[in-house]
Amino acid sequence: MKRTLIKNGRVLDPKNSIDKICDLYIEGKNISQIGKNLNFSADQIIEAKDLIVTPGLVDMHVHLREPGFEYKETIETGTKSAVAGGFTTVACMANTKPTIDSPDLVNFIHLQAKEQGSTNVLPIGAITKGLEGKLISDWKSLIEAGAVALSDDGKTVMDSSIMWNVMALSAEMGFPVIDHCEEHNLTKGTVMNLGKISLELGFPGQSNAAEEIIIARDLLLAEQTGGHIHIAHVSTEGGVALIRWAKQRGIRVTAESCPHHFTITDAEVANHGAKAKVHPPLRTQKDVEAIIYGLSEGTIDAIATDHAPHATFEKDRGMHEAPAGIIGLETSVPLVLTKLVNTGKLELNDAIAKMTHIPSEILGIDRGTLSVNTAADVTLIDPKKLQIVDSAKFESKSRNTPFDGWELKGWPVMTMREGEIMMSKIENNK
Ligand code: DOR
DSSP, rough: OOEEEEEEEEEGGGGGTTTEEEEEETTTTTTEEEEOOOOOOOOOOEHHHHHEEEEEEEHHHHHOOOTTTTTTTHHHHHHHHHTTTTTTEEESSOOOOSSSSSHHHHHHHHHHHHHOOSEEEEEEEBBBBGGGGGSSSOHHHHHHHOOOOEEESOOOOOOOOOOOHHHHHHHHHHHHEEEEEOHHHHTTTTEEEEHHHHHHHTTOOOOHHHHHHHHHHHHHHHHHHHOOHHHHHHHHHHHHHHHHHHHHHOOOEEEOOOOHHHHHTHHHHHHHGGOOOOSSSOOHHHHHHHHHHHHHHHSEEEEEBBOOOOOHHHHTTTTTOOOOOOOOTTTHHHHHHIITTTTSSSSSHHHHTTTHHHHHHHHSSSSSSSHHHHHHOOEEEEEEEEOOOOOOOOGGSSSOTTTOOOOEEEEEEEEETTTTTEEEEOOOOO
């Protein structure tokens, strides 16, 4: 059994209220000790002085594109991108081809992940067959096969009775319903946020109301069914306010936001064109500030990337024709550290909690901590490392990021999954 000693790091495990300089001892696949000056013999010693040692990061919202869109990403390349970004667990969305709307597809994802994956991969099942919003999937059998949540992703379920029924089953079985909130009658034909910039650029824009109407509807459905609604990629000030209101009422709601929604605005469309086209769209500075406040006060529970790879030839089609989406796995940690933590807007502990045990608890999985006798999924972060984003060097197959050329401070330097080093940029370890 392989033994690894990670020495002298700042061990940060928010779930267990640990934040101290100490050592971590790993035997085989599990964490076996945490403490100061552990002098156990080890097959490898990792010197972590000046580094932050956190639980392996968890991204509860990514698109791995397999099956069906392997030219954009595969389970192999998407999970390589994840470990490059410090993640050891990802939950993948149902909008593949075929859609993840049957137990066979859930099994396919599990098998591919076992054979090709570098991280744990948790499939999210579709609420309706083919994401068409009409016929429902066999929800129970999807959950029983191992889907961690149900969602129609960008094809928001417009039929409120279907949403009522899936929320009622959520109340019974406990799984979260992940909600991409978009009133399609209001977003048809739009390519960016509705506001000053869309008017200047002459592009059709979508209002904050298009997102907030669905957030409000589904908060009410959660209240009246007792189900667990998880609001994906919150992007508006009003959305944050609605979720705050719902939490105060005791509604079972959790929420996530993405780095692109709390670091940049719709002004980036003028600079980057379709690379800044995403659903929901980049909003205004007022929205960005409300999201950051929502993260800091706990209204927004988790940080997820919505890693959405698309090929360069597709993004080159221009604002009207290009698909929406931004990749995020390899820039999430440095964006969160540089833009939220280093600026004093979010405590480091809270940022790590939102990328580890909180998303794990939302999904009901046993990850995201450094508890003794649990899986040794560990991420090492160098908070002082300065690096320029260079998408040409990404592990992802895709390059659709508006952050190319940004200098960011604080990068993941090692990712360990069940005791095995999956990515390392640390030199001179024994
Ligand atoms: O911009 C987006 N792209 N938002 C989503 O929710 C879906 C994603 C995709 O699949 O490309």
